[in-house]
Amino acid sequence: MSSAAIAQSSPPAPGPFFRWAAVGGSALLLLLLLAVFPYQHWDFAERSSILGGIIRKARQDSEWWFCLVTPFIVTWLVHRMKRQLVSLPARGSWLGAPLLVAGMWFYWFGYKVDTAYPGYLSGQLLTLGLILQLGGREWLRRLFFPWAFLVFTWPMLPLESLLALPLRMLTARLSAIVLNTIGVAVTREGTGLHSAADELRGLSQGQLFQLDVEEPCSGIRSLFSLLMLSALYGWLSLKTWRARGILIASAIPLAMLGNMVRMIILAIGCVWFGSDFAIGRNIGGHQEMSFYHSLAGFMVFGVALAGMFGLSTWMEKTLDRRPPTPAAASRAAPPLSAAEAWRQLAAVVFILGGGLFACSISDVAYHVGPAGVNPEMPGLLAGYASVDQPMTAREKSILAEDVRIERRLYTRSDRAILSTIVLSGAEKRSLHSPDDCLPAQGWMVANKNFVTLDLGNGFTPTASLMTMYRDVEDSSGRRVRLKALNLFWYLGSDGTSCAGYEEHIWRTYFDALVKNLNHRWALLTFFVPLKTEASGFEDPFAEIKALEDMKEFIRTLMPVILVR
Structure with missing residues (x-):
């Protein structure tokens, strides 16, 4: 049957008004869901929209401002396709309906448990579902x-x-x-780079400089924006998906290379001009970056962008040659009837409106549980004397303002135990994980397992136990291996305990959904250094003795600080 015959026998197709209704209605619904509806408590005071939360995050960390530019870039990309899209008929597919239902379920779930990440996934799924439901596969x-x-x-x-x-x-x-290859002697401890000891010059380790590859210097902050730039540049300048994929993947090593160059420039600057000139001065516990330090920061994007443009230019000349493909025989598809198109649009309104209604009738009163422990530990306990170790300036700069750290070093003649309690703040992910922090400080985890603690009254939490070692230089420049045990677990508001970081995150969401309870989590961690002994003379029972001393100490401490 010819296309003319199909057109004569088919019901009338949706007119221009349907296009305006579909595009305008979809835009208004997405605007309501993402920019207007109060979605999450970004602080304890009140809820705000998903867009409001992104703006709040961008104000806290300027590296995320590119997130707010993305919708405008997407709008521009769609506008560039205006002529192509206008000529496309609207042949919506009901395959979009399951995507819309899934998107609204994630939206409701994130709203109920008061977290943004399901809402982010919802925004992506809803946009996909709207395109498929109202436009069809070709759209x-x-x-x-x-x-x-x-x-x-x-x-x-x-x-x-x-x-x-x-x-x-x-x-x-x-x-x-x-650095060691080019003659700048350094030692690495975790994520730290320290100038090596030099007996001839009378310099101890770290005297010339101490650099730490903190999160802003890791490449992760620049990686996301570089991925965005490489995806956009590849789409606009390259023709094949293979070349575009290579360019996007190159953002990862290029970000790493840029940050490596930055660290090398800082280390060389410290050797040539001094630490104050190259890094900056520490004033009142706050590190003031020097001009040289700030200038070195531009190397991240300078190196990465130069590499991206160079790679793209090379691929345009070599890999980016799309082979000619024969034109496929056109096969006219039956147009969608106006009635069917309006039914699909009505389904969109019903699904999204129903999801909003479900959110409005859900019990989402923000019930923040009390802390499960009193973090103020006693000065004397079970034969141990202690010294208070307050929160450091670096910890204050890294952690959220409302996170509280109480830490005491307990000592007796044969044992030292560093006891730390970290209380979470307003954000659910405000606590850290010792699995990350200790390796970043230079500790290598030799073994990790789980132990059950009997704390009396039927309270038997499971904790993570890490056996660790660390190689350092002593005052004479000799390498010495330090060993230690670290035991930790997370304690929730109602006595819930979790042995690991991921478990406590998932328990947070589960209890918020089922119990309508937002935990005030506490991270309890106990660090015990082991006695340094000469090689060949180690006590084979040292770790067992240290673990038993640690358990006995915890059994004595917990009744004092546990809130029932």
Whole structure:
């Protein structure tokens, strides 16, 4: 049957008014869901929209401002396709309906448990579902890249936490290799780079400089913005998906290379001009960056962008040659009837409106549980005397303002125990993980397992136990291996305990959904250094004795600080 015959026998297609209704209605619904509806408590005071939370995060960390630019770039990309899109008929597919239902479920889930990440996923799924439901598969094929590019709108904080430590460790390791190769002697401790000891010059380790590859220097902050730039530049300048994929993937090593160059420039500057000139001065516990330090920071983007443009230029001449493809025979598809198109639009309104109604009738009163422990530990306990170790300036700069740290070093003649209690703040992910922090300080985890603590009255939490070692230089420049045990667990508001960081995150969401309870988590950690002994004369029972002393100490401490 010819296309003319199909057109004569088919019901009338949706007119221009439907296009305006579909586009305008979708935009208004997304605006209501993402920019107007009060979605999450970004602090304890009140709820605000998903967009309001992104703006708040960008104000806290300027590296995330690119998230707010992304929707405007997507709008521009769609506008560039205006002529192509106008000629496309609207052949909506009911395959979009399951995506819309899934998107609204994630939206309700995030609203109920009071966290933004399901809302971010919801925004991506709802946009995909709207394109497929109202436009159809051909619209989705044309708009796939602008839709995928929307992912850069959402601050990827969990991904930042997941990737930051490995990137910090790798940056420090590679920078140390390069510096030692070119004659700048350094030692690496975790993510730190210290100038090596020099007996001839009378210099101790770290006297010339002490650099730490902190999160802003790890490459993770610049990585997300570089991924966005490489995706956009590749889409505009390259023709094949292979070349575009290579350019996007190159953002990761290029960000690493840029940060390596930055660390090397800082280390060389410290050797040539001194630490105050190259890094800056520490005034009142706050590190003031020097002009040289700030200038070195531009190397991250300078090196990465130069590499990106150079790689793109090379691929344009070599890899980016799309082979000619024969034109496919056109096969006219039956147009969608106006009645069917309006039914699909009505389904969109019903699904999204129903999701908003479910949110409005859900019990989302913000019930913040009390802390499960009193963090003020006694000065004397079970034969141990103690010294208070207050929160350091660096900890204050890294952690959220409302996170509280209480720490005491307990000692007796044969044992030292560093006892630390960290109380979470307003943000659910405001606590850290010893699995990340201790390796970043230079400790290598030789073994990790779980132990059950009997604290009396039927309270038997499971804790994580790490056996660690660390190689350092003593005052004479000799390498010495230190050993230690670290035991920790997370305690919730109602006595809930979790042995690990990921478990306490998932328990947070589960209890917020089922119990309507937002935990005030406490991280309890106990660090016991082991006695340094000569090689071949180690006590085989040293770790067992230290663990038993630690357990006995915890059994004595917990009744004093536990809130029932």
